[in-house]
Protein backbone atom coordinates (compact mmCIF):
# COMPACT_ATOMS: atom_id res chain seq x y z
CA UNK A 179 0.00 0.00 0.00
CA UNK A 180 1.26 3.41 -0.80
CA UNK A 181 -0.19 5.44 2.00
CA UNK A 182 2.72 5.18 4.43
CA UNK A 183 5.00 6.59 1.74
CA UNK A 184 3.13 9.82 1.80
CA UNK A 185 3.85 12.52 4.27
CA UNK A 186 1.16 12.37 6.89
CA UNK A 187 1.15 16.11 7.54
CA UNK A 188 0.30 16.63 3.89
CA UNK A 189 -2.57 14.20 4.09
CA UNK A 190 -3.88 15.80 7.24
CA UNK A 191 -3.64 19.31 5.85
CA UNK A 192 -5.36 18.22 2.65
CA UNK A 193 -8.13 16.53 4.53
CA UNK A 194 -8.65 19.19 7.12
CA UNK A 195 -8.81 21.77 4.36
CA UNK A 196 -11.72 19.93 2.88
CA UNK A 197 -15.08 20.63 4.44
CA UNK A 198 -17.13 18.66 2.05
CA UNK A 199 -19.77 16.04 2.12
CA UNK A 200 -20.79 13.65 -0.54
CA UNK A 201 -24.53 13.97 -0.78
CA UNK A 202 -25.02 10.60 -2.26
CA UNK A 203 -25.74 7.70 -0.02
CA UNK A 204 -24.72 4.35 -1.29
CA UNK A 205 -27.48 2.62 0.59
CA UNK A 206 -28.19 -0.65 -0.99
CA UNK A 207 -31.82 -1.48 -1.34
CA UNK A 208 -33.01 -4.20 -3.59
CA UNK A 209 -34.53 -7.53 -4.16
CA UNK A 210 -33.06 -10.65 -5.68
CA UNK A 211 -32.97 -15.06 -7.17
CA UNK A 212 -31.15 -18.00 -8.45
CA UNK A 213 -31.33 -21.28 -10.26
CA UNK A 214 -28.91 -23.98 -11.09
CA UNK A 215 -27.84 -27.56 -11.18
CA UNK A 216 -24.89 -28.87 -9.25
CA UNK A 217 -23.40 -32.27 -8.69
CA UNK A 218 -22.76 -33.18 -5.09
CA UNK A 219 -24.52 -30.18 -3.56
CA UNK A 220 -28.17 -30.20 -2.52
CA UNK A 221 -29.50 -26.96 -3.93
CA UNK A 222 -32.83 -27.54 -2.22
CA UNK A 223 -31.23 -27.37 1.24
CA UNK A 224 -28.53 -24.72 1.16
CA UNK A 225 -27.62 -23.31 4.58
CA UNK A 226 -28.74 -19.70 4.95
CA UNK A 227 -25.58 -17.70 5.44
CA UNK A 228 -25.37 -15.93 8.77
CA UNK A 229 -21.68 -15.40 9.36
CA UNK A 230 -20.71 -11.75 9.06
CA UNK A 231 -17.36 -11.34 10.75
CA UNK A 232 -14.83 -8.66 11.62
CA UNK A 233 -11.90 -10.87 10.72
CA UNK A 234 -11.29 -13.45 7.98
CA UNK A 235 -13.14 -16.68 8.62
CA UNK A 236 -13.97 -19.57 6.34
CA UNK A 237 -17.58 -19.60 5.24
CA UNK A 238 -18.09 -16.00 6.34
CA UNK A 239 -18.22 -12.53 4.85
CA UNK A 240 -15.46 -10.48 6.42
CA UNK A 241 -17.40 -7.23 6.23
CA UNK A 242 -16.02 -3.71 6.52
CA UNK A 243 -19.50 -2.64 7.49
CA UNK A 244 -20.73 -3.96 10.81
CA UNK A 245 -24.04 -2.17 11.19
CA UNK A 246 -26.88 -2.75 8.80
CA UNK A 247 -30.17 -0.98 8.54
CA UNK A 248 -32.68 -2.92 6.58
CA UNK A 249 -33.55 -2.95 2.92
CA UNK A 250 -33.70 -5.94 0.66
CA UNK A 251 -36.64 -8.24 0.29
CA UNK A 252 -39.47 -7.70 2.73
CA UNK A 253 -41.16 -11.07 2.81
CA UNK A 254 -39.93 -14.61 2.88
CA UNK A 255 -41.59 -17.38 1.01
CA UNK A 256 -41.88 -21.09 0.71
CA UNK A 257 -38.29 -21.48 -0.48
CA UNK A 258 -37.11 -20.79 3.08
CA UNK A 259 -37.25 -24.26 4.62
CA UNK A 260 -37.60 -23.26 8.26
CA UNK A 261 -34.64 -25.31 9.44
CA UNK A 262 -31.93 -22.78 8.57
CA UNK A 263 -31.78 -23.83 4.94
CA UNK A 264 -33.38 -22.63 1.74
CA UNK A 265 -34.35 -24.17 -1.57
CA UNK A 266 -32.52 -22.37 -4.33
CA UNK A 267 -34.63 -24.05 -6.98
CA UNK A 268 -37.90 -22.95 -5.40
CA UNK A 269 -37.13 -19.24 -5.40
CA UNK A 270 -39.28 -17.09 -7.67
CA UNK A 271 -37.36 -15.46 -10.50
CA UNK A 272 -37.90 -11.86 -11.53
CA UNK A 273 -39.65 -12.05 -14.91
CA UNK A 274 -38.54 -10.42 -18.13
CA UNK A 275 -35.87 -10.55 -20.83
CA UNK A 276 -34.64 -7.02 -21.31
CA UNK A 277 -31.62 -6.46 -23.56
CA UNK A 278 -29.03 -3.77 -22.83
CA UNK A 279 -26.31 -1.94 -24.80
CA UNK A 280 -23.54 -3.52 -22.78
CA UNK A 281 -20.10 -1.99 -23.03
CA UNK A 282 -17.17 -3.89 -21.59
CA UNK A 283 -13.52 -3.82 -22.55
CA UNK A 284 -10.53 -5.52 -21.00
CA UNK A 285 -7.07 -4.38 -21.99
CA UNK A 286 -3.54 -4.66 -20.72
CA UNK A 287 -1.01 -1.88 -20.95
CA UNK A 288 1.86 -0.60 -18.82
CA UNK A 289 1.47 -3.50 -16.44
CA UNK A 290 -2.15 -2.64 -15.74
CA UNK A 291 -5.33 -4.50 -16.55
CA UNK A 292 -7.81 -1.86 -17.52
CA UNK A 293 -11.46 -2.73 -17.22
CA UNK A 294 -13.88 -0.21 -18.62
CA UNK A 295 -17.58 -0.62 -19.11
CA UNK A 296 -21.07 0.56 -18.30
CA UNK A 297 -22.07 -2.30 -15.96
CA UNK A 298 -24.93 -3.25 -18.29
CA UNK A 299 -24.73 -7.02 -18.78
CA UNK A 300 -24.21 -8.79 -22.08
CA UNK A 301 -27.16 -11.05 -21.21
CA UNK A 302 -30.84 -10.13 -20.83
CA UNK A 303 -32.11 -9.07 -17.43
CA UNK A 304 -35.41 -9.22 -15.65
CA UNK A 305 -37.83 -6.29 -15.72
CA UNK A 306 -36.99 -3.76 -13.04
CA UNK A 307 -38.63 -2.18 -11.12
CA UNK A 308 -40.36 -5.46 -10.35
CA UNK A 309 -43.79 -5.37 -11.99
CA UNK A 310 -46.88 -5.68 -9.84
CA UNK A 311 -47.93 -8.53 -12.14
CA UNK A 312 -44.75 -10.48 -11.41
CA UNK A 313 -45.32 -13.36 -9.00
CA UNK A 314 -42.11 -12.26 -7.31
CA UNK A 315 -43.70 -8.92 -6.41
CA UNK A 316 -45.37 -10.35 -3.33
CA UNK A 317 -41.92 -11.08 -1.89
CA UNK A 318 -39.56 -8.50 -3.30
CA UNK A 319 -40.65 -5.15 -4.73
CA UNK A 320 -37.26 -4.01 -5.92
CA UNK A 321 -38.19 -0.47 -7.04
CA UNK A 322 -34.87 0.29 -8.73
CA UNK A 323 -34.32 0.83 -12.44
CA UNK A 324 -31.20 -0.58 -14.10
CA UNK A 325 -28.97 2.20 -15.36
CA UNK A 326 -25.59 2.58 -16.99
CA UNK A 327 -22.64 3.08 -14.61
CA UNK A 328 -19.08 4.29 -14.95
CA UNK A 329 -17.33 0.98 -14.47
CA UNK A 330 -13.57 1.52 -14.46
CA UNK A 331 -10.76 -0.40 -12.82
CA UNK A 332 -7.02 -0.48 -13.10
CA UNK A 333 -6.01 -3.86 -11.72
CA UNK A 334 -2.55 -5.17 -11.16
CA UNK A 335 -1.71 -7.96 -13.61
CA UNK A 336 0.05 -10.12 -11.05
CA UNK A 337 -1.52 -9.59 -7.65
CA UNK A 338 0.20 -11.00 -4.59
CA UNK A 339 -1.54 -12.76 -1.74
CA UNK A 340 -1.35 -11.08 1.63
CA UNK A 341 -1.20 -12.79 5.01
CA UNK A 342 -3.69 -10.22 6.26
CA UNK A 343 -6.72 -10.08 3.97
CA UNK A 344 -8.91 -7.01 3.66
CA UNK A 345 -12.59 -6.71 4.46
CA UNK A 346 -15.33 -6.46 1.85
CA UNK A 347 -17.31 -3.30 1.32
CA UNK A 348 -20.92 -3.15 0.33
CA UNK A 349 -20.86 -2.38 -3.37
CA UNK A 350 -18.59 -3.77 -6.06
CA UNK A 351 -16.02 -6.36 -5.02
CA UNK A 352 -15.45 -7.60 -8.55
CA UNK A 353 -16.60 -7.62 -12.14
CA UNK A 354 -17.77 -10.61 -14.15
CA UNK A 355 -17.02 -11.06 -17.84
CA UNK A 356 -20.70 -10.44 -18.50
CA UNK A 357 -19.80 -6.81 -17.82
CA UNK A 358 -21.57 -6.39 -14.48
CA UNK A 359 -20.53 -6.01 -10.88
CA UNK A 360 -20.20 -8.65 -8.21
CA UNK A 361 -21.29 -7.56 -4.72
CA UNK A 362 -20.64 -9.53 -1.57
CA UNK A 363 -23.16 -12.04 -0.24
CA UNK A 364 -25.02 -9.56 1.94
CA UNK A 365 -28.10 -7.49 1.30
CA UNK A 366 -28.56 -4.02 2.79
CA UNK A 367 -29.79 -5.61 6.00
CA UNK A 368 -26.63 -7.69 6.36
CA UNK A 369 -28.49 -10.89 5.49
CA UNK A 370 -27.76 -13.61 2.95
CA UNK A 371 -28.81 -11.84 -0.25
CA UNK A 372 -29.06 -15.04 -2.28
CA UNK A 373 -31.28 -16.72 0.30
CA UNK A 374 -33.58 -13.80 1.00
CA UNK A 375 -33.65 -11.57 -2.04
CA UNK A 376 -34.98 -12.32 -5.47
CA UNK A 377 -32.98 -11.95 -8.67
CA UNK A 378 -33.62 -12.47 -12.35
CA UNK A 379 -32.77 -15.59 -14.33
CA UNK A 380 -29.12 -14.47 -14.56
CA UNK A 381 -28.98 -13.87 -10.78
CA UNK A 382 -28.75 -10.11 -11.01
CA UNK A 383 -30.70 -7.08 -9.89
CA UNK A 384 -30.17 -3.32 -9.54
CA UNK A 385 -29.44 -1.41 -6.34
CA UNK A 386 -30.60 2.08 -5.51
CA UNK A 387 -28.34 3.89 -7.94
CA UNK A 388 -29.28 1.49 -10.74
CA UNK A 389 -26.12 -0.60 -10.70
CA UNK A 390 -26.94 -4.12 -11.88
CA UNK A 391 -25.03 -6.69 -9.82
CA UNK A 392 -24.82 -10.27 -8.67
CA UNK A 393 -24.36 -11.73 -5.21
CA UNK A 394 -23.36 -15.07 -6.70
CA UNK A 395 -21.81 -16.19 -9.98
CA UNK A 396 -24.23 -15.77 -12.85
CA UNK A 397 -25.31 -18.94 -14.57
CA UNK A 398 -25.51 -16.88 -17.77
CA UNK A 399 -21.75 -17.27 -18.20
CA UNK A 400 -20.73 -20.76 -19.23
CA UNK A 401 -18.97 -22.66 -16.45
CA UNK A 402 -17.10 -25.95 -16.90
CA UNK A 403 -17.26 -26.25 -20.67
CA UNK A 404 -14.52 -28.91 -20.68
CA UNK A 405 -15.25 -30.88 -17.53
CA UNK A 406 -12.11 -29.80 -15.69
CA UNK A 407 -11.35 -26.62 -13.81
CA UNK A 408 -13.82 -23.82 -14.28
CA UNK A 409 -12.91 -21.03 -16.69
CA UNK A 410 -12.10 -17.51 -15.59
CA UNK A 411 -15.42 -15.71 -15.11
CA UNK A 412 -14.30 -12.36 -13.74
CA UNK A 413 -11.88 -10.32 -11.68
CA UNK A 414 -11.94 -9.25 -8.07
CA UNK A 415 -10.99 -5.66 -7.32
CA UNK A 416 -7.68 -6.85 -5.88
CA UNK A 417 -6.72 -8.20 -9.31
CA UNK A 418 -7.17 -11.91 -8.62
CA UNK A 419 -9.35 -13.99 -10.93
CA UNK A 420 -12.80 -15.29 -10.06
CA UNK A 421 -13.52 -18.78 -11.37
CA UNK A 422 -16.62 -20.92 -11.41
CA UNK A 423 -17.76 -23.84 -9.26
CA UNK A 424 -15.30 -26.50 -10.36
CA UNK A 425 -11.84 -27.48 -9.14
CA UNK A 426 -8.94 -29.05 -11.00
CA UNK A 427 -10.61 -32.43 -11.36
CA UNK A 428 -13.97 -31.00 -12.25
CA UNK A 429 -15.23 -31.49 -8.70
CA UNK A 430 -17.87 -29.11 -7.33
CA UNK A 431 -16.07 -26.98 -4.77
CA UNK A 432 -17.39 -26.18 -1.30
CA UNK A 433 -16.16 -23.83 1.40
CA UNK A 434 -14.17 -26.71 2.85
CA UNK A 435 -12.00 -26.73 -0.28
CA UNK A 436 -11.24 -23.02 -0.06
CA UNK A 437 -9.57 -20.62 2.36
CA UNK A 438 -11.24 -17.90 4.41
CA UNK A 439 -11.29 -15.56 1.43
CA UNK A 440 -12.94 -18.24 -0.72
CA UNK A 441 -9.97 -19.06 -2.89
CA UNK A 442 -7.03 -21.39 -3.26
CA UNK A 443 -3.70 -21.60 -5.06
CA UNK A 444 -2.68 -23.89 -7.88
CA UNK A 445 -1.55 -23.68 -11.47
CA UNK A 446 -3.91 -21.73 -13.69
CA UNK A 447 -3.83 -20.21 -17.13
CA UNK A 448 -3.28 -16.52 -16.45
CA UNK A 449 -3.13 -14.23 -19.47
CA UNK A 450 -2.02 -17.16 -21.60
CA UNK A 451 0.69 -18.41 -19.25
CA UNK A 452 0.59 -21.30 -16.79
CA UNK A 453 1.34 -19.88 -13.38
CA UNK A 454 0.79 -21.04 -9.81
CA UNK A 455 -1.44 -18.36 -8.44
CA UNK A 456 -4.14 -17.61 -5.93
CA UNK A 457 -7.69 -17.24 -7.27
CA UNK A 458 -11.26 -17.15 -6.03
CA UNK A 459 -13.96 -19.69 -6.78
CA UNK A 460 -17.72 -19.64 -6.76
CA UNK A 461 -19.57 -22.07 -4.53
CA UNK A 462 -23.27 -22.83 -4.30
CA UNK A 463 -23.11 -22.11 -0.61
CA UNK A 464 -22.71 -18.79 1.17
CA UNK A 465 -20.59 -16.65 0.77
CA UNK A 466 -20.89 -17.68 -2.91
CA UNK A 467 -18.03 -15.64 -4.41
CA UNK A 468 -15.49 -13.89 -2.17
CA UNK A 469 -15.20 -13.93 1.61
CA UNK A 470 -12.43 -11.34 1.93
CA UNK A 471 -9.84 -9.72 -0.30
CA UNK A 472 -6.66 -11.77 -0.39
CA UNK A 473 -4.69 -9.33 -2.53
CA UNK A 474 -2.15 -7.02 -1.01
CA UNK A 475 -3.81 -3.70 -0.26
CA UNK A 476 -3.19 -1.19 -2.98
CA UNK A 477 -2.35 -3.78 -5.60
CA UNK A 478 -5.48 -2.99 -7.53
CA UNK A 479 -4.25 0.47 -8.32
CA UNK A 480 -1.84 -1.24 -10.65
CA UNK A 481 1.82 -0.44 -10.95
CA UNK A 482 4.41 -0.62 -8.26
CA UNK A 483 5.50 2.96 -7.84
CA UNK A 484 4.66 4.84 -4.70
CA UNK A 485 2.03 7.28 -5.67
CA UNK A 486 3.51 8.12 -9.00
CA UNK A 487 1.65 8.41 -12.22
CA UNK A 488 3.78 6.22 -14.41
CA UNK A 489 1.79 6.67 -17.55
CA UNK A 490 3.28 8.23 -20.61
CA UNK A 491 1.16 11.33 -20.35
CA UNK A 492 1.51 14.09 -17.82
CA UNK A 493 -0.49 17.17 -16.98
CA UNK A 494 0.44 20.51 -18.51
CA UNK A 495 -0.97 22.57 -15.64
CA UNK A 496 -1.00 22.35 -11.89
CA UNK A 497 -4.51 21.73 -10.63
CA UNK A 498 -3.73 21.60 -6.92
CA UNK A 499 -6.39 23.18 -4.79
CA UNK A 500 -9.80 22.88 -3.25
CA UNK A 501 -12.55 22.04 -5.72
CA UNK A 502 -16.20 22.49 -4.75
CA UNK A 503 -19.49 21.77 -6.48
CA UNK A 504 -21.03 25.25 -6.38
CA UNK A 505 -24.54 23.91 -6.94
CA UNK A 506 -24.10 21.59 -4.00
CA UNK A 507 -21.46 23.08 -1.71
CA UNK A 508 -21.50 20.08 0.58
CA UNK A 509 -19.48 18.19 -1.98
CA UNK A 510 -15.86 18.80 -2.82
CA UNK A 511 -12.42 17.44 -3.47
CA UNK A 512 -9.08 18.43 -2.05
CA UNK A 513 -6.53 17.82 -4.77
CA UNK A 514 -2.75 17.88 -4.60
CA UNK A 515 -0.38 17.41 -7.48
CA UNK A 516 3.34 17.67 -7.99
CA UNK A 517 5.67 16.34 -10.66
CA UNK A 518 5.56 12.77 -9.52
CA UNK A 519 2.36 12.25 -7.63
CA UNK A 520 -1.19 13.27 -7.04
CA UNK A 521 -3.53 12.93 -4.12
CA UNK A 522 -7.27 13.37 -4.04
CA UNK A 523 -9.42 13.36 -0.92
CA UNK A 524 -13.09 13.68 -0.30
CA UNK A 525 -15.61 13.12 2.42
CA UNK A 526 -18.61 11.01 1.57
CA UNK A 527 -21.11 8.63 3.01
CA UNK A 528 -20.65 4.90 3.17
CA UNK A 529 -23.29 2.28 2.44
CA UNK A 530 -24.75 2.73 5.93
CA UNK A 531 -25.07 6.48 5.51
CA UNK A 532 -22.23 7.27 7.88
CA UNK A 533 -19.60 9.86 6.96
CA UNK A 534 -16.46 8.32 5.53
CA UNK A 535 -13.22 9.69 4.19
CA UNK A 536 -12.01 8.60 0.81
CA UNK A 537 -8.68 9.04 -0.89
CA UNK A 538 -7.11 8.38 -4.29
CA UNK A 539 -3.38 7.88 -3.98
CA UNK A 540 -1.73 6.87 -7.18
CA UNK A 541 -4.03 8.07 -9.88
CA UNK A 542 -2.78 7.94 -13.45
CA UNK A 543 -3.03 10.54 -16.15
CA UNK A 544 -4.60 8.96 -19.21
CA UNK A 545 -4.35 12.31 -20.97
CA UNK A 546 -2.93 15.66 -19.91
CA UNK A 547 -6.32 16.56 -18.41
CA UNK A 548 -7.72 13.22 -17.20
CA UNK A 549 -6.71 11.46 -14.02
CA UNK A 550 -8.09 8.15 -12.77
CA UNK A 551 -7.43 5.92 -9.82
CA UNK A 552 -8.70 3.57 -7.18
CA UNK A 553 -10.66 5.05 -4.30
CA UNK A 554 -9.73 3.94 -0.81
CA UNK A 555 -11.97 4.29 2.18
CA UNK A 556 -10.37 5.11 5.48
CA UNK A 557 -11.61 3.31 8.52
CA UNK A 558 -10.53 3.61 12.09
CA UNK A 559 -9.14 7.09 11.70
CA UNK A 560 -12.40 8.77 10.96
CA UNK A 561 -16.04 8.51 11.87
CA UNK A 562 -16.79 12.19 11.55
CA UNK A 563 -15.26 15.21 9.92
CA UNK A 564 -12.17 14.80 12.11
CA UNK A 565 -9.46 12.67 10.58
CA UNK A 566 -6.92 10.89 12.75
CA UNK A 567 -4.26 9.35 10.52
CA UNK A 568 -2.70 7.44 13.39
CA UNK A 569 -5.63 5.07 13.43
CA UNK A 570 -6.39 4.95 9.74
CA UNK A 571 -6.70 1.76 7.81
CA UNK A 572 -7.81 1.73 4.23
CA UNK A 573 -9.71 -0.55 1.93
CA UNK A 574 -10.68 -0.35 -1.72
CA UNK A 575 -14.06 1.32 -2.13
CA UNK A 576 -14.29 2.06 -5.83
CA UNK A 577 -12.74 4.21 -8.48
CA UNK A 578 -12.69 7.86 -9.50
CA UNK A 579 -11.81 10.01 -12.48
CA UNK A 580 -11.12 13.72 -12.45
CA UNK A 581 -11.43 15.44 -15.81
CA UNK A 582 -10.06 19.00 -15.94
CA UNK A 583 -11.68 21.37 -18.42
CA UNK A 584 -9.42 24.19 -17.26
CA UNK A 585 -7.49 25.18 -14.16
CA UNK A 586 -10.77 26.30 -12.63
CA UNK A 587 -13.33 23.79 -13.87
CA UNK A 588 -13.43 20.00 -13.68
CA UNK A 589 -15.73 17.00 -13.44
CA UNK A 590 -15.27 14.28 -10.85
CA UNK A 591 -16.86 10.92 -11.55
CA UNK A 592 -16.68 8.28 -8.87
CA UNK A 593 -18.08 4.91 -8.09
CA UNK A 594 -18.13 4.13 -4.44
CA UNK A 595 -19.82 1.17 -2.83
CA UNK A 596 -21.81 0.59 -6.00
CA UNK A 597 -23.13 4.10 -6.31
CA UNK A 598 -22.07 6.41 -9.09
CA UNK A 599 -21.64 10.09 -8.63
CA UNK A 600 -20.61 12.72 -11.14
CA UNK A 601 -19.99 16.31 -10.07
CA UNK A 602 -18.96 19.50 -11.80
CA UNK A 603 -16.50 21.21 -9.50
CA UNK A 604 -14.82 24.61 -9.50
CA UNK A 605 -11.56 25.50 -7.89
CA UNK A 606 -12.11 27.94 -5.04
CA UNK A 607 -8.46 28.11 -3.99
Ligand SMILES: [Zn+2]
Nearest residue numbers: 208361371385
Ligand atom coordinates in the same frame (compact mmCIF):
# COMPACT_ATOMS: atom_id res chain seq x y z
ZN1 LIG B 1 -28.02 -6.75 -4.36
Ligand SMILES: [Zn+2]
Nearest residue numbers: 421425426442
Ligand atom coordinates in the same frame (compact mmCIF):
# COMPACT_ATOMS: atom_id res chain seq x y z
ZN1 LIG C 1 -8.95 -23.35 -8.66
